[in-house]
């Protein structure tokens with residue numbers, strides 16, 4: 001098979017530790033299945049601010065652009081939190097999404113059997129929860145014009161939220177395509193009773209739905225969705241929504257599974273290009289101590305193999321290996337719940353490697 | 357005492373039924389404590405669309421303006437959901453908030469003992485949860501300029517989110533004042549890492565905090581808040597946030613208490629003027645059947661007495677009466693959980709009346 005190029009962005013905090021384990025998994029999968037991967041590392045986020053004076057250096061963007069996919073650890077930390085806007089890790093994150101055209105963020109929220117008890121929801125409510133939030137990632141209020149101006153009521157700040165039909169259509173199609181491969185249910189979330197962008201969103205989703213007669217479509221207002229996620233999480237299959245609502249709802253959905261430290265995500269552009277990263281953050285409090293759980297990053301790598309490279313078998317093998325290791329009772333400290341001896345990041349990575 | 361004028365808007369669905377019980381409570385409280393109330397009814401929402409051709413008739417606004425406070429049942433229903441914008445109940449709701457200057461929405465989220473099990477959260481997580489969401493209600497993306505325009509990518513919709521210092525300051529002060537009367541903790545929720553309005557929000561809240569040295573202030577990003585409400589609901593005291601975030605988070609907070617059918621709310625303007633309504637909706641499916649639970653509306657009336665009229669003793673008496681009736685095991689069907697015989701709306705109202 002051709003060599004797949006992967007841009008590896010270790011990032012900040014526990015990023016480098018978890019990414020190191022994911023890279024070993026990549027290598028192993030290459031050996032076992034006969035795939036060839038070439039990785040190229042690049043600086044991004046806080047470390048790039050420190051070493052290059054910008055969160056998203058031009059050469060990092062170059063490395064990403066010439067790759068077939070990007071693997072990202074985590075970015076940010078208190079060290080950079082009070083920097084000016086251009087010198088903050090988040091600014092790099094928004095920049096890389098826009099520059100790489102990553103218009104769609106997939107956040108699967110599933111419940112890991114071994115973590116059922118970690119959820120604050122009752123087990124019977126959580127039972128069967130397996131949903132996917134499809135969040136629009138390069139439009140809306142995140143990227144609209146922002147400014148300040150003087151008014152008679154003092155300084156005023158303005159953010160602009162805009163969506164055009166093309167943007168809504170491509171994310172809607174992707175969500176319908178994903179729903180077709182799952183349980184064929186799609187909840188489109190908006191605030192059509194208040195926002196003009198939501199009315200355009202809803203009209204467009206309805207128009208696109210004509211091409212997917214098998215998918216059962218419901219429109220849910222964002223406030224109601226925040227409630228229904230708590231009341232009937234297992235009734236959702238795919239949720240599609242705009243950038244800001246998706247930011248809030250995907251985090252709510254991830255948290256209610258109790259498995260937030262184990263969840264993977266994919267940010268996709270046109271074609272098969274994508275950026276893959278764990279849902280969890282850079283956890284500066286435990287960085288550098290070998291305590292971090294590498295599973296979310298390893299599962300993000302599996303997503304990369306499946307979605308960007310079409311290596312479904314290899315992705316399955318990784319996911320099976322993770323399940324096997326967890327079933328055997330192995331845990332890092334975040335999921336040990338004080339009940340079993342906790343493994344280090346490397347030990348967990350090692351066990352998963354062996355199980356592949 | 358002087359006569360307090362109350363504009364009563366029964367509204368749609370179960371609105372008239374629950375408001376009728378609240379009015380009886382008002383009368384009883386007047387007799388017991390020697391207060392004098394004068395009520396004036398007005399059409400609003402769906403019924404106003406049907407009878408007057410607009411959700412917010414001019415005479416309704418007049419009735420509200422000459423009153424000292426407004427009691428609202430519920431508005432809306434499927435009958436009007438597909439109407440054009442000007443003929444929808446929500447439009448009336450946004451209009452009345454703006455016209456009456458109701459810039460602050462207080463949504464207490466408490467757990468009723470008898471409903472502890474109704475929550476989808478584990479009881480040990482919910483334990484001690486008693487929080488108040490203070491939502492800015494007349495600014496932000498709800499009221500900013502909205503329009504459509506043609507672009508090279510097809511039609512585009514635009515919503516504008518704006519906040520000025522005066523708007524943020526008055527809601528911040530109110531939240532701090534409320535926190536001072538509670539556990540002295542305030543969480544200000546924004547998305548300052550992305551939005552300009554949030555940065556102005558945060559700067560202003562920090563400036564105002566100088567006048568409240570006793571209040572412990574934390575800044576929470578909206579996505580994180582959606583998670584923390586699930587993880588540690590009891591750690592929140594007062595949450596203050598802008599209109600759109602408040603819409604989402606107040607519903608999430610209400611739902612996690614499991615007591616959403618029992619929660620009251622207040623929308624306040626300058627001075628002591630306010631509009632009071634239950635958090636629940638118009639429940640068209642059970643309307644007119646005498647099944648609705650009047651407690652949230654009765655508790656909203658108590659809030660009115662306390663906040664708008666300063667009749668704290670009378671408010672306490674109502675709240676005590678509700679607690680007593682519930683403690684004695686009386687339930688309407690929504691909270692009977694099939695375990696006890698369900699009372700009708702009127703029977704429940706009657707029992708509370710007697711307990712005052």
Ligand SMILES: CC(C)[C@H](C(=O)O)[C@@H](O)C(=O)O
Nearest residue numbers: 090091093094247549550579
């Ligand atoms: C860091 C922040 C800008 C970012 C976002 O809001 O998109 C994060 O919350 C996320 O969800 O990836």
Ligand SMILES: CC(C)[C@H](C(=O)O)[C@@H](O)C(=O)O
Nearest residue numbers: 193194223446447449450603
């Ligand atoms: C009906 C709708 C316009 C309204 C809002 O979003 O403010 C409702 O959800 C609420 O919270 O009172």
